[in-house]
Amino acid sequence: MALLTTSVGRAAASPVSAGEAAGLLLYRNYLAYRRAWYIFVTGFLEPVLYLFSIGIGVGQLVTDFEFHGQSIPYAEFVAPGMLAASAMNGALLDSTFNFFFKLKYNKLFDQMLATPLTTMDIARGELAWSLLRGGVYSAGFLLVMLAMGLVSSWWAVLVVPATLLIGLAFGGICMALTTFMRSWQDFEFITLASMPLFLFSATFFPVTAYPPAVRWVVEVTPLYRGVVLCRELTTGVLTWGSAFSVLYLVAMGLIGLRVVGRRLDRLLLT
Known part of the structure; x- marks a missing residue:
């Protein structure tokens, strides 16, 4: 807490850089969540349970699965999809529900703007926290995959950075969309969008199965x-895809971040 107070004191005396602002907001969120660490478990467990119920259960019925000309176990095919879904879940929770609460109800962002922080600093800081949360989910899930022997390539060392890109994309776009929401009832649209994305992401079967x-x-x-x-990183079969x-994913995240900055300008500075 002393570190945060010192940093804020310095920030009051002079403008802060983008990196320092993001660090301050990350530290603020850490302080807010450190006694509620169990909240992180919920987003991690959901894809793990899917992996055990579908990847392992159905995998007993599907003995051979084809991926880019290679035969792999069905669980090894499903697990990377669940890993990507885990990264999406982590970013989605903070960039929608939590972001909306800070924006509309406890007016946290209004308080931040009383300091040298700008709306773009807020956007970057909140996105960085979404990335961190998604990265924690993904790293934990990757450890589960390693323990189950569902990783067959050294390219998998790049999986966590890859999941951060997923978090960047979903965090940026979801924060942008959240700025247009008027009430909690609008969050029905989040479920309406996220469920089809999950079901039709070629997680459980190849995309070639579709018309x-x-x-x-x-x-x-x-x-x-x-x-x-x-999937291509964990199996070692890399393509231009x-x-x-x-x-x-990078373009989607940056576009979302840009929209968030402009929307916060309109909502908080006018």
Whole structure:
């Protein structure tokens, strides 16, 4: 707490850099959540339970699964998709429900603007926290995959950075969309959007199972791009699809961050 007070005192005397502002907001969120660490467990357990129930259960019935010409166990096919979903869940929770509460109810962002922090500092700091939360979920899930022998390539060392890109994309866009929400009832749209993204992300079966028209739609969804990236890294079968996924996720996150900054300007400074 003394560190935070000292940093704020310095910030009051002179403007802070983007990195310092993000660090202050990360530390603030850490202080707010350190006694409620169990909240992080919920987002981590959901994909793990899916992995055991579907990946392992159905995997007993599917003895051989084809992926890019290679035969892999069904659980090894499903697990990277659940890993990507875990990163999405971590970013989604903080960039929607928590962000909305800070913006509309406890007016935390209004208080921050009484300091040298800017609206873009707030946007970057909140996005950084979403990335951290998604990264924690993903790192824990990756350890589960390693313990179960569901990782077959050294490329998997890049999986956690890949999940941070998923968090960047979902965190940026979801924060942007949240700034347009008027009440808690609007969060029905979050469920309406996130559930189809999860079910139609080619997590449980290959995208080639869809008709061509549906397949095109699935391939341009952000979770599918994350699933492609994680699956190719954990199996070691890399294609240009991974490179496209990286560019797609980075662009989506940066666009969302830009929109958040402008929306916060409009909501809090006018």
